[in-house]
Amino acid sequence: MAKPIVAVVGRPNVGKSTFFNKICKRRIAIVENTPGVTRDRIFQDTEWAGHYFTLVDTGGIDPDSQDAILSQMREQANLAIAAADLILFFVDAKDGLVSADYEVADMLRRTKKPVITVVNKVDSKSDESVMYDFYSLGLGAVFPVSAEQGLGLGDLLDEVIANIDKAEEDENKDAIKVAIVGKPNVGKSSLVNKILGENRTMVSDIPGTTRDAIDTFFARGNKKYIITDTAGIRKKGRIEDYSIERYSVVRALGAIRRADVVIVLISATEGITEQDVKIAGYVDSEGKPAIIAVNKWDLVEKDTNTIQKYNNEISTALAFMEYALRIYISAKTGQRVDKLFELIDTVLENANRRIATGLLNDCIREAITAVEPPVARGSRLRVYYATQVAAAPPAFLLFVNDPSLMQRSYKGYLENYIRKTFDFSGTPVRLLLRERGKEA
Ligand code: GDP
Numbered sequence: 069m070a071k072p073i074v075a076v077v078g079r080p081n082v083g084k085s086t087f088f089n090k091i092c093k094r095r096i097a098i099v100e101n102t103p104g105v106t107r108d109r110i111f112q113d114t115e116w117a118g119h120y121f122t123l124v125d126t127g128g129i130d131p132d133s134q135d136a137i138l139s140q141m142r143e144q145a146n147l148a149i150a151a152a153d154l155i156l157f158f159v160d161a162k163d164g165l166v167s168a169d170y171e172v173a174d175m176l177r178r179t180k181k182p183v184i185t186v187v188n189k190v191d192s193k194s195d196e197s198v199m200y201d202f203y204s205l206g207l208g209a210v211f212p213v214s215a216e217q218g219l220g221l222g223d224l225l226d227e228v229i230a231n232i233d234k235a236e237e238d239e240n241k242d243a244i245k246v247a248i249v250g251k252p253n254v255g256k257s258s259l260v261n262k263i264l265g266e267n268r269t270m271v272s273d274i275p276g277t278t279r280d281a282i283d284t285f286f287a288r289g290n291k292k293y294i295i296t297d298t299a300g301i302r303k304k305g306r307i308e309d310y311s312i313e314r315y316s317v318v319r320a321l322g323a324i325r326r327a328d329v330v331i332v333l334i335s336a337t338e339g340i341t342e343q344d345v346k347i348a349g350y351v352d353s354e355g356k357p358a359i360i361a362v363n364k365w366d367l368v369e370k371d372t373n374t375i376q377k378y379n380n381e382i383s384t385a386l387a388f389m390e391y392a393l394r395i396y397i398s399a400k401t402g403q404r405v406d407k408l409f410e411l412i413d414t415v416l417e418n419a420n421r422r423i424a425t426g427l428l429n430d431c432i433r434e435a436i437t438a439v440e441p442p443v444a445r446g447s448r449l450r451v452y453y454a455t456q457v458a459a460a461p462p463a464f465l466l467f468v469n470d471p472s473l474m475q476r477s478y479k480g481y482l483e484n485y486i487r488k489t490f491d492f493s494g495t496p497v498r499l500l501l502r503e504r505g506k507e508a
């Protein structure tokens with residue numbers, strides 16, 4: 069995985085493992101007290117405020133083999149440096165600046181990789197004055213923290229993110245952005261958790277930080293995804309029901325805008341409510357490719373007509389997005405979650421489809437021959453020429469004699485004809501009209 073790599077480098081006992089464990093929540097970097105036991109470099113995927121990076125603990129120095137410390141440290145640091153996009157250079161406020169710090173700083177400076185100097189064990193104000201000494205290492209920004217007490221970690225992580233932001237942007241450029249929207253309790257979080265399985269890592273228990281991360285990056289097969297879960301919001305605290313609902317809709321809107329594909333989650337046990345319709349309406353008006361996923365399918369008692377019944381209900385309540393693909397899933401059991409990813413791929417492919425102008429005009433001519441365009445005020449709508457002007461969502465520009473002659477029903481007919489000819493399932497399609505003189 070090409071997530072940005074953040075390496076934690078420093079002398080033994082400066083608190084690297086303590087920091088690592090704090091950040092990674094679980095105690096993964098086991099502090100090994102047996103002399104001669106070398107700890108491996110340990111990798112941990114980490115997330116902060118929706119940004120993803122891999123933290124590397126470069127522990128692995130045996131504190132008991134005195135003479136080898138410096139060379140081992142160098143080796144560790146070199147490994148980390150080679151792999152890292154950003155280096156956290158840990159120093160110890162209790163020890164103050166020592167000569168070994170200068171040696172490591174020299175190495176780090178030569179790499180030209182970004183370095184943040186982290187002065188650890190600043191447990192209280194009285195420890196702060198020493199941190200200014202570390203500016204003499206000549207490595208730029210110096211951050212005081214107390215790994216043990218969790219002080220200053222939020223500021224440090226903000227700085228980390230600021231440094232790796234660019235790398236992350238490049239990394240995420242080709243990731244597919246999937247938003248999961250739906251009213252509270254339809255199973256958004258459950259679905260995200262099912263999809264992510266054990267891979268989810270989060271930093272949630274660092275004091276003094278508000279975590280509002282909604283984007284999760286993950287890979288599946290050879291594809292990269294960023295999944296946005298709009299669920300977290302109502303867990304924020306006590307707000308009136310009404311504002312919870314409003315807020316969740318507003319939140320969903322932001323996620324929808326950023327998404328390549330939207331999964332509209334509906335609860336099989338509740339049926340389609342007004343709020344479902346409202347959220348689906350946003351998806352449609354934003355022109356996003358959509359999948360309607362009916363969740364909690366495990367709770368439904370089924371007979372041969374069950375699917376048909378649900379399909380009819382969707383077609384009626386969400387008639388405006390008949391193009392959306394449908395799937396019946398269980399976030400709990402994982403039923404058809406794999407299939408959901410196949411749909412995501414299909415929908416994306418369709419949304420990005422570009423139709424050659426010749427083929428498009430053949431299709432429009434055929435449609436017009438089969439059903440004549442409407443007549444109003446004594447003149448008939450004429451369509452001279454069509455061309456696809458955009459993808460995702462696909463938009464077609466029709467040059468006509470008089471746009472006001474177009475009727476809704478005929479526009480719908482043309483759209484359906486285009487859909488019958490080319491596969492645009494799952495994506496909205498736009499038909500735009502422009503007037504053009506007969507002579508042209
Ligand atoms: P590493 O060898 O760099 O991984 O260091 P460790 O994480 O094993 O920590 C070495 C020692 O420093 C342990 O006894 C920790 O409890 C202690 N320590 C770590 N962080 C802090 C801190 O912020 N304040 C204080 N006072 N002690 C710390």
Ligand code: GDP
Nearest residue numbers: 252253254255256257258299363364398399400
């Ligand atoms: P969110 O508010 O949309 O994020 O919904 P949650 O994921 O928190 O789920 C709400 C409740 O529905 C929880 O009690 C889940 O355990 C339950 N739930 C979610 N998905 C399913 C499912 O597919 N089947 C069943 N039986 N329960 C589910």
